[in-house]
Amino acid sequence: MSVDAAAVESLDYRHSPLPVRAGLAGAQQRAWARLAEPGEWWSGAVRVAIAEETRAAMHCAYCRERKAALSPYAVTGAHEKATDLPDVLVEVVHRIRTDPGRLTRRFYEEALAGGLGDAEYVETVGVMATVIAVDSFCDAMGLPRHALPAPVAGTPRRRRPAGAKEGLAWVPTVAPEDLTDAEAGMYDGLSAVNIHRALSLVPAEVTGFFDMDSEHYLPDAQLRDFGTEYRALTHAQTEFLAGRVSAINRCVY
């Protein structure tokens, strides 16, 4: 396969032997652009560095050793870093990327004790989920991964939802009834089930990630419309594959 480097750089799929739906490619383009921009708590440069570290984690020998151990806390060592991100952030990124099925509340609380804010943690998860989804699509298609975008200059907005509350998850979340005008559209088109609420401490991560989700998976309104097939992959095939991926990752949700 000859690869058009410019096409990879700009995140399109002209180089793909199989046509990629315009909606799907468009969602990834929006996600890639958002990845590079200042977020609520991280600058564009940090967001892109988190993405770079997310990729690097898969080549980290320390992560491999911990993953193989009976307990991740049984192994000591140091991560093979790709960036100058602080150690606490590198630890968060590497653990979530390489061993998500064994994360515990202790892991989250140690990140906070190490100096990470709860909203910074949530935005980190959102950035990671974005790059993992786009990279995994390329890997699953057998295509080269896209170059990470160049960071966009600017200052994080630093807005915390006034209605965020502790209790549902490890991280504070915003219930639909607690939305204020500032994040009023966060659950538009979504049923606000728990997985939608997981990133709600940083509303832009909810809208951004689930914009992408609706094109890779199905929009919420189509999930239970079993009488209509919206994709070439049927509802049953979609749910079977999703369930198999979750099980391989030993994900309870």
Added chain:
Amino acid sequence: MLLRGSGQHTGDEYDLTAMVEEGAAGGGVAAGEALARYAEAFYEDGNGFAAARDRLHGEIGGEALVDAAGVLAIFNAVVRIADATGIPLEEEKARISADFRGALGIDAYPAAAGKV
């Protein structure tokens, strides 16, 4: 749960154990075995993924393969959102899925003990 719902709508009965058992058959889902192998090979070291993808392509066609890649990719991200935030299953979903979560061993996953 949605697979069960889909089966109830179409009158098909799917074997949900195929979702959790490596190397299992396809659970009665069209091209299920190839879909399962595609997912398993994605996470394995080695050179088996291209063959698994080619097999799936042959069984479901190019357009559906792109859809499958999208589903695999987004769930590879969604599981990390769920596990990294400690978000629990909704009480209602937990109640109606209790039978098969227990039977399939999902409640024994390490993350099941680490939630809120």
